Amino acid sequence: MSDLAARQAAFMESLLDEERALPGDWGARHAAGIEIYRNNYRSALVEALRSNFERTERLVGEDSFARAAAHHVITHPPSSWTLDLAGEGFAQTCGELFANDPEVADLAWLEWAMHLAFVARNAEPLSTESFLEAAGTFGEDDWVSLRLEFLPGLQVRPTRHDLKLLWSSLGEDAGEVEIACHTDKAATIVWREGERPVFISVDAAEGRALEAMMAGATYGEACDRLVEEAGPQAVELAGTMLRRWLSEGMVERIA
């Protein structure tokens, strides 16, 4: 490592670790200077988190959020060139810090997924009509081996809470925060409709089927899993979920 590279690594460590001793040839003026840089570093990252997790901040309150954000900045110092990714892993941080309030991690995940969907690659969803036209000639084997590519930015995760209710109760002009658990196991799907990130809650089995197909599983493999989970209702559920994915505009194309 060159002399400059070593000095920059030490400077960066001083920025990240406020208790780190400064170089021996630095005086009070340097100490005052590095304090400005440390403050800039911290405030830029905390501000980025506040901007990406507005509703999470409203849910836990400003002070708790500020502590969580400061903790995240220390435990997840950024490595990417873009400040846009400062919130990566913040939902996990919330899961650890608010372990008794699991709705916080659910909501933070949702806000982060919507943030990523907001700037995902533009793509036209495949319409139900176009899909049906292509599927008109499908034989049984074609259905079993069907693979789909989903819209860029689409994400799914199992969630325990009614995020639609929580989301709307945390709007800027909303009143009391409403927290409710789903009666059945559920998953939340996030994607972008035009320029607007949106989400819906679905049955957990559908969430797992979607996750599997996003990872490259065929429709046949996803249906096999549904049969294991949902039993006789699987056939109906398989049709319902595929129609939903198409009608909601989640599918980009047949792979």
Place this chain on the structure above:
Amino acid sequence: MHSIDPFHGFGLGLRRTHYADFLEGEVPVDFVEVISENYMVEGGKPLRILEEVRAKHPVILHGVSMSVGSAHGLDHDYFARLRKLAERIEPLWVSDHLCWTRTSAHNSHDLLPLPLTREALDVVCDNIDHAQEALGRAMLFENPSSYLTFPEDEMSEWEFLSAMARRTGCYLLLDVNNVYVSAQNHGFSAQDYLDGLPMDRVRQIHLAGHTPATEDRPITIDTHDREVCDVVWALYASAIARTGPVATMIERDDGIPPLAELIAELDRARTLAAADGAIAA
């Protein structure tokens, strides 16, 4: 490397608060400067807005994360994305700062100061050569404001910038407020700074407000959260008289007022430049 011709005009930084003004109305600016990184995304609303603004105004791509002062190398993904954006937007030019922001492990997301040494100059020049090659165009680099200097410094910042421009063929973005802020913090003369720069390489001037030092905090901070102060205006008049007609803009990143206030502030730059004869009113 291609040359960059001077562009005569007065502009503003595009900030989210003013999106509607730029999209729905006719804003009297000659160009708009945007923070490149905000638009180095795959798709979505930000890029659509930038393209609509670009249809109305020339755009400058101004970056904060290139890190040409880093001795830990450059980020190739960054350059691929910036080049793609530049090809899409066709900016007047692409600029960044004389600073470093990254090591191989971390990114500060702040413009960190460089020791003004021959070793650092070599690193910066190599990185700028790479940057201009990767983007296929000459760039502008801005003098940063700084809050500390290094015991190992071997030259002044203006000597560093002059050598950098000479060796790489890059151009300069002269931030007059940054000159003032650093002069306050490090005790040099702002006029000496201007005297020492190769003004024929300056293609753009930035103006901004700062937070003055206090008894408790003896450091002036480049906050971009208020109007340009009179001393900086005087320095601007001195600078524009030396550069001749170049692009001038006001940066405001915090405490952002209604657009009309920034337009009025920009008029002061027009008046000063016209009074000097650098640019016809």
